[in-house]
Amino acid sequence: MDGTDVIIVGAGPVGVLLSTELALSGASVQVLERLAAPDRTIKAGSINIASAELLARRGLLPELRAADERTRERFNEFYNSVGREWLRGMPARRQRGHFAGFMFDDNLIDDTDSDLTDHDAATNAIMIPQAEIERILNDYAGRLGIEITRGVTVTGLDSEREGGVTVHTDSGDFSAKWIVGCDGGRSIVRRAAGFDFPGTGPEITGRQAIVTIADPEKLEPGWTWTSNGVYCHGPLPGRVLTAEFDGPPVDRELPVTALEVQESLRRVSGTDVTVEALVGDATRWTDNARQTSTYRNGSVLLAGDAAHVHSPFSGQGLNLGIADAFNLGWKLGGVITGRCSVEMLDTYTAERHPIGASVLAWTRAQVALLRGDAKTADLRTVIADLLGTRDGMTYIYKRATGLQLRYDLPGKHPMIGRLAPNVTLSDGTYLHDYGRSGGFVVLDRRSGSTSTTTSVTTTDSVTTIVDPCTTGPRLMVIRPDGIVGWAEGD
Numbered sequence: 001m002d003g004t005d006v007i008i009v010g011a012g013p014v015g016v017l018l019s020t021e022l023a024l025s026g027a028s029v030q031v032l033e034r035l036a037a038p039d040r041t042i043k044a045g046s047i048n049i050a051s052a053e054l055l056a057r058r059g060l061l062p063e064l065r066a067a068d069e070r071t072r073e074r075f076n077e078f079y080n081s082v083g084r085e086w087l088r089g090m091p092a093r094r095q096r097g098h099f100a101g102f103m104f105d106d107n108l109i110d111d112t113d114s115d116l117t118d119h120d121a122a123t124n125a126i127m128i129p130q131a132e133i134e135r136i137l138n139d140y141a142g143r144l145g146i147e148i149t150r151g152v153t154v155t156g157l158d159s160e161r162e163g164g165v166t167v168h169t170d171s172g173d174f175s176a177k178w179i180v181g182c183d184g185g186r187s188i189v190r191r192a193a194g195f196d197f198p199g200t201g202p203e204i205t206g207r208q209a210i211v212t213i214a215d216p217e218k219l220e221p222g223w224t225w226t227s228n229g230v231y232c233h234g235p236l237p238g239r240v241l242t243a244e245f246d247g248p249p250v251d252r253e254l255p256v257t258a259l260e261v262q263e264s265l266r267r268v269s270g271t272d273v274t275v276e277a278l279v280g281d282a283t284r285w286t287d288n289a290r291q292t293s294t295y296r297n298g299s300v301l302l303a304g305d306a307a308h309v310h311s312p313f314s315g316q317g318l319n320l321g322i323a324d325a326f327n328l329g330w331k332l333g334g335v336i337t338g339r340c341s342v343e344m345l346d347t348y349t350a351e352r353h354p355i356g357a358s359v360l361a362w363t364r365a366q367v368a369l370l371r372g373d374a375k376t377a378d379l380r381t382v383i384a385d386l387l388g389t390r391d392g393m394t395y396i397y398k399r400a401t402g403l404q405l406r407y408d409l410p411g412k413h414p415m416i417g418r419l420a421p422n423v424t425l426s427d428g429t430y431l432h433d434y435g436r437s438g439g440f441v442v443l444d445r446r447s448g449s450t451s452t453t454t455s456v457t458t459t460d461s462v463t464t465i466v467d468p469c470t471t472g473p474r475l476m477v478i479r480p481d482g483i484v485g486w487a488e489g490d
């Protein structure tokens, strides 16, 4: 008999977050991770507003904001070091991200746009190194008592077995009723369980590192497009990123050296800049853009990079994985605890696959805009003109926030299928404050002025808030993943 409900392979950000969502829903979970300690390699540098709000619903916003503050202090160090307080018109405190190197311009974004106005818990992207996110999530998982077994490499699995899955590792076999591969872009779970992985192959090699540079004045701050690709200098001190259109790396396993980063920077920037040393581990990546056709094959599921990979332009990969984990967690937990039928799991692919596909397309479009030839440079001029308009900038920014997400759910109210707004309740608390238990939240404002106080009751997996405030929908049912499942009234 399999004692554990779910084995998660991979304790990256998605695996750890999924383990917490499953634990909140009442499932038992074990996480297997090959690394002895959390990965400190430089990868994601931010999460978008949608991710910040989802994590805020679990009470993690104060820690995220503190880390964001620290990061923005470091941005200021960089701006001061390059002698400019502004980077392409953007003050450090309002950095919101970029699209193909075009910085989101605070002065042009229409913050009164209806897709943005309801989301005030985290009014900006959170600038936070991935290692910090992973630290916050690991601490949170620790508080929930989740077991992460480190130093164990999964080598294969047997998913044909009746009533469960056996996972083969270099430390013996582990069994559970379900297995979720959160083991990144080169997922062994995906391959062993026979998932397909269609998409487009790589045409670039990218590198990202924190380095010390002998002559940093030779590099422009921010993003610079050249005939050999693109490079970015900052906004963290010593952070450099390059992308060259010379095909994928010959050997992805080789460690990235300071010399390799220097040579790439020299080729792209056309300078003789000198990289003295790497500070921490550097990464090498490509624009390989692939996605499995389904996220479930029997008792085996995938989430995060295991299900979809793409280039990191505009920083969406971690956001996709965070929303996968929230979407899958309550559904799989519901199946395990008998609250949902197994068909519920089909909605995981149905809801998340189209979002993943649109992010893949979004990143491919950016790669197309970064090529070094003259025609692409002309295309960038056109895009720059469009992004110089309020509508153009707001459109591109909204896509990056994740707030335009809409699942196809039954019901006519415009909020159904969208991320719940962060309504301020009559007693001054926020709707997002009530998501910590991981259950459903019902906001009932039908009583209007007849009730004068906010009252909250929690039973099993439902928190009901009766509130007298008179704006927004009269009744809203919010799923554990922050999505409005039902709404009525204006």
Ligand SMILES: Cc1cc2nc3c(=O)[nH]c(=O)nc-3n(C[C@H](O)[C@H](O)[C@H](O)COP(=O)(O)OP(=O)(O)OC[C@H]3O[C@@H](n4cnc5c(N)ncnc54)[C@H](O)[C@@H]3O)c2cc1C
Pocket: 009, 010, 011, 012, 013, 014, 015, 032, 033, 034, 035, 039, 042, 043, 044, 045, 046, 047, 130, 152, 153, 154, 155, 182, 183, 184, 185, 187, 188, 208, 283, 284, 285, 303, 304, 305, 306, 312, 314, 315, 316, 317, 318, 319, 320, 321
């Ligand atoms: C340069 C760069 C910049 C990026 N910038 C951004 C950004 O700004 N914003 C953003 O949202 N995203 C960004 N991303 C993407 C983001 O880093 C990934 O999407 C994210 O790490 C995916 O998380 P994950 O948990 O799915 O996979 P991973 O982080 O890859 O974690 C997978 C885990 O599984 C473990 N594992 C793998 N194989 C096995 C095995 N056989 N047995 C046991 N354990 C195993 C690994 O050790 C690892 O801990 C960036 C990525 C790169 C490379």
